[in-house]
Amino acid sequence: MTLTITKVELNQWVDDKIDDLSDWHQLIFDYGETAWREYRSQAWYVDRLHKEGFEVESGSAGMPTAFCAQWTNGDGPTIAGYAEYDAVPGNCQAADTAARPRDGLSIHAGGHTDPHSALGISALGGFLAAKAMMKRHDIKGRLKFFGEPAEKVRGSKPIHAANGYYDDLDAAISFHPFYMLPLCNTTRWNTHCGVGYAMIYSFECDSPQTWQGQADESDSPIAAAHASARAPGANDAVIQMYLISKSLKEHMVSAGCGWSMNECILTCGQATADNLPAQIAQIQYLMRVPTIEMAEQITAILDRNADAAASINHCSWRRDWVSKSRHGLANHVMAQATYDNLQVIGAPTFNQGKAVEKAQEIQKNLGLQPMRQPYLNETEQLITPQLAEAELRKQLPDWQQHFTSDDYTEYCWHAPTARLYIARPTLAAPVGYKYPAWVMNALGGIRETIEPMIVCAAKTIGCTVIDLLVDDELLANARREFEQRTGGGVNGSDWQAPLCDYEPPINFRWPEYVTTPRGEEWWIPG
DSSP, X not given: OOOOHHHHXXXXXXXXXXXXXXXXXXXXXXXXXXXXXXXXHHHHHHHHHHHTTOEEXXXXXXXXXXXXXXXXXXXXXXXEEEEOOOBEETOOOOSSSSSOOSTTOOTTSEEOSSOHHHHHHHHHHHHHHHHHHHHHHTOOEEEEEEEOOOGGGTOHHHHHHHTTTTTTOSEEEEEXXXXXXXXXXXXXXXXXXXXXXXXXXXXXXXXXXXXXXXXXXXXXXXXXXXXXOOOOOHHHHHHHHHHHHHHTGGGTSOTTOOOEEEEEEEOOSOOOSSSSOOOEEEEEEEEEESOHHHHHHHHHHHHHHHHHHHHHTTOEEEEEEEEEEXXXXXXXXXXXXXXXXXHHHOOOOOSSHHHHHHHHHHHHHTTOOOOSSOBOGGGGOOOOHHHHHHHHHTTSOTTOOOOSBOTTHHHHTTSOXXXXXXXXXXXXXXXXXXXXXXXXXXXXXXXXXXXXXXXXXXXXXXXXXXXXXXXXXXXXXXXXXHHHHHTSSTTOTTOOOOOOOSOOOTTSOOOOEEEETTEEEESSOO
């Protein structure tokens, strides 16, 4: 790729708008809203996109914190991108050089880790820059920009896909801040993310009066006298589920497979220290596996574990889906075109100016000797998609085609899709030292340290959008590869249909900010 006049102007547009983009990022970072409860973040995006001339459907596919925005400049290709904006509970770090939660909150509140706050604003910046060039040079086409909530539980994209929102796309660009080497300042080549399944198991003790027949209570006026043995109940069922599944984990799939399964015991209330058993308790699982078959196998074992735990503890049980997300699909044409633009733009630069001062403050506050160049060398270097692929494959068995999970993969099955990684600010560490987690979270929020990533990502995304709109051959080649890999495109012989067969899981007790007579606070009081 070369820097055409349009791309030069686009890059200048991003440079001119960086103060606005950075201000917007600060808002989303400070909201720190978690999965399915990103009300203010979504409302901000919807309002901003309206002001930018987009038609916006708020609450798309039945998800209150999702959106679908479109802007059209005549007949032409439809290019998609998206914002994520969900934070993570228990990671409330201020955009500061010392460890502290955001003002008025406890560390248990939500905070941005990846950071999705900058992911979304970078993508928005790229699409707004492309829109400005489309207007200035009368470039035909349509931009489709999505709000994708709850990525941390693989939430919205499988639901958008199953409801047809991606069916009219000609190409899509997915961006994520770098999170592991070698995927830094590059695009994914062959080994895309794998399958993500997430579900909630609910246990209910709905008939405690029938535990052991309660024969000694025939003269009791209440169903469960305080002197009687009570039913174990829902808390005990969750504990059994947790322990059984932990102990059987190595028996769920064959050894030598890179996979993971994490669980979270949810807070539902209804617990009691009286002689009444806990009525309801819930546990959530999220698995990252290479294939759908493995996910189904693990789910079947979890179901059996739930049945056993429920039976032992006099409960009923049910499984509700949070996500069933497909594995990714490579597209070399898209990956190369996106990387070519990145190569012209260049990697972000962190080891200069105020970004260095902020990093040195962090090191000093941690009792470390401040470094002259505190940022990891790789954050300022490019790596080709092919070389990154070769390095990544060294960690994996030959047969494994997918690794880790992220639900951007849903786009891959509906249109040729590029997966872009740009370095986030990451500190180099003294030998043998590991930075605490708050450092990465803070660097993702501090204006001076995150701006280089936002600028680089927005420019790369914007330039790639323009290429896809004006280069008919590029888009045709990307489509041809998509059809080859799917055996004929959507509904082809090798195409994987959406797995989502469930309603948006929005009504669970997801952590959120609440308003009480004491004011606004995290749901766990500080």
